[in-house]
Amino acid sequence: MKGKICKILTSVTIVSLLITGCGNTNKTVINESESQEVKKGGVVKQALTESPEGVFMPAFFTFNYDVNVNSMLYDGLLFVNDKFDFEPCLAESYKVSDDKKTITFKIRKGVKWHDGQPFSADDVKFTFDFVCNPKYNGQYTMYVKNIKGYDAYKEGKTNELEGVKKVDEDTIEITTTDIYGSGLLNFGYMMKIIPKHIWEKGDIEAVQKDTNLIRNPIGTGPFKLGKFTPDQSVELVANDNYWDGRPNIDKYIFQVVSAETVDAQLSNKELDIVSAGNLTKEEEENYKKQGFKVDEVTYNVYQSMGLNLKNPLFSEKKVRQAFAYALNREAIVKDVLEGHGEVANNPFPSNFWAHPEGLNEYKYDSKKAIDLLKESGWEYKESDKKMYCNGNPVKFTLKYTSGDDQKTKQALMMQQNFKDIGIELELQPLEFTTMSADVKKGDFDAYLMGMGNSNDADISANYLSTLTPPNGYNYTGFNSKKVDDMLTEGAKHLSKEERKPIYNEVALELNEELPAIYTYHWNSILIYNSNIKNFKNTPIGYYQYIKDWYIDGEQ
Incomplete structure (x- = not known):
């Protein structure tokens, strides 16, 4: 059993499951809270079999478990719901041009970065300039190659990325060379927006090696980094000023565990969420008897x-x-x-x-x-x-x-x-x-x-x-x-x-x-504490509704 339950789903072949912590504006949420009082506070602990590397900057990370952390710290312009439809996030709306080559995003007003600085269209423009920079070689490159003027900008032939324009303080236009069917997904959802006032401070190669910057992330997401202890845990704390409302839970902790102890930690309620490789019917029933729920969904x-x-x-x-x-x-x-x-x-x-x-x-x-x-x-x-x-x-x-x-x-x-x-x-x-x-x-x-x-x-x-x-x-x-x-x-x-x-x-x-x-x-199989309410596992992942989770009962 120890080998099964700790077989955490990785992104070796599922690069796609880059989940987001974007709030629930206009989203269909779970209905448990309609019949119960939503309670504030509490801590949720999730098991990880390996420690995140601590690359808490979405444009730089390469290791799977950093994805889990970054998904709660940063938002994209759009959200993808469990029906694979786009909804507003840092952009309150978008429009596609008649020739389908330009996407215009209206930037949400009133959003603040974790350090209190205002979020703006300048941050969006900066993010795209950053990942198209000649010295950038991270994973976001695959999303932006179709932007008009990318090659010239990447090769250093021009100082202006032609296809990304700040129209005014609340509007960004992204134009592609040809029609790009994945543009909304990649520009709006897969790419998370980073703060200009933090990352404009130095050369890309230099800041990529700056551990102090990378391990002290500033995002717009529902949680902020509290403490990172390599090989032990990552502690996230609720963002009191989250644009879509403060999360109900106070802390979310990614706990690094071993296969030898994970079962005992679950039984002792030292862990609340574990991703399992496989479960037999007998094992599933055993967890339910211990006060856990088992949820699964087929991923793409x-x-x-x-x-x-x-x-x-x-x-x-x-x-x-x-x-x-x-x-x-x-x-x-x-x-x-x-x-x-x-x-x-x-x-x-x-x-x-x-x-x-x-x-x-x-x-x-x-x-x-x-x-x-x-x-x-x-x-x-x-x-x-x-x-x-x-x-x-x-x-x-x-x-x-x-x-x-x-x-x-x-x-x-x-x-x-x-x-x-x-x-x-x-x-x-x-x-x-x-x-x-x-x-x-x-x-x-x-x-x-x-x-x-x-x-x-x-x-x-x-x-x-x-x-x-x-x-x-x-x-x-x-x-x-x-x-x-x-x-x-x-x-x-x-x-x-x-x-x-x-x-x-x-x-x-x-x-x-x-x-x-x-x-x-x-299927992705999740074992989670039944006192976590409004929990939802979807084909996209399960963090995108985390703002609405709450804990009902003793911990």
Whole structure:
């Protein structure tokens, strides 16, 4: 049990879960408080298995657990709710131009930074200038490359970023070179705004190394940093002057714990929130008896068996479809995930807006798999129960991460499934860095890997034919003009209503072509103290409603 409960969900493949502490203006909130008195005060403690590095500046961080902290300290211009719709945050409104290349944000008045200084359009302009600076090389680069004039500014050919303009004290315009379908998400939500009066003080390379600056963050979020003790804890305190109202709880503590003690700490109510890898029904009931609730939600991530499409074995679509029928993915979800997930037949889970109707579910059917392979010219010999291609027994290697119990169990189940149709699947567990390097350079037959879709439907980085490594994550080498055209078209629209039918078609085409054999979408499982009210776990994360949490009962 100790190994399971402490398997905190990381961002290795879920880069997208950059959650926000933005307030609940115009949001649909939980209704527990309607029938109960909302109580003020109290402390919530969440378990982390590793210590944050202490990079409490969103444009610089690279480590997952710093995300947790930064999400409560900083806000973006917009908020994404649990329906994946945009709502106001530091921008009280936005407007998209007729040509869809310019987004105009009206900046919220009356917002203050944690040090009491007023927030303004100057901070927004500064944030974009900062991450487009020639000396900046952080993760926000991926969000701003489409801004008009980015290349010239990045190369130092001009001192003015053409595509970001402060129109007046309350208005910012961001213009892109071409229509940028992910613009609202990336400019408005993924990027958090940083204070000009703090970060304009020196050269970017110098301030990036300034521990005093980075570990004394000033944001606009619902919590402020109280104390950071490396390898022990991060203590956040409520922001009394938060623009959307002070949080109900006084403190939020990220407590660094070990797998050996986390169960005892939960039982003793020394911890309030733990993210679990898997739970059996028995374990779930046990926690409920101890006064905890168990909540889970499917995130916009998926596990798949990627195939090297340069390998002649995998070049025919019918062969890949046979593989999908050959894998008992329902059993994998049941046995590997303990039922905490769903079978995947495309990149998007069923609770995501781009998930289409009419998918081929490829229900487990080994006979159908054999028949499809025969139609592709392969031969199944009853004499030795083996499958042959061009007179040779079919055999290929599956690479996956060593030391990962779930992937190991899944690989063994897949090995048996392939054996049942006469194919020898050789398993090769590798350290993640080694496997990742092999996959990036195309040194594989097949691999097991989890992939994240961000909070957006634009999956170009994984499937566009021009975005094979090192330019993107199209590791399989998938090349489809039809998919390329649809992904290109999808990127020309900003509204979900316009984009939905396009990405529905992308998903259906991938479901037909199967550049990878999708296995499952997994759930985020949270165990939390039942005295925490208004708690809500969503496909985006669970911190965005934290301002409205409150504690009812003894701690």
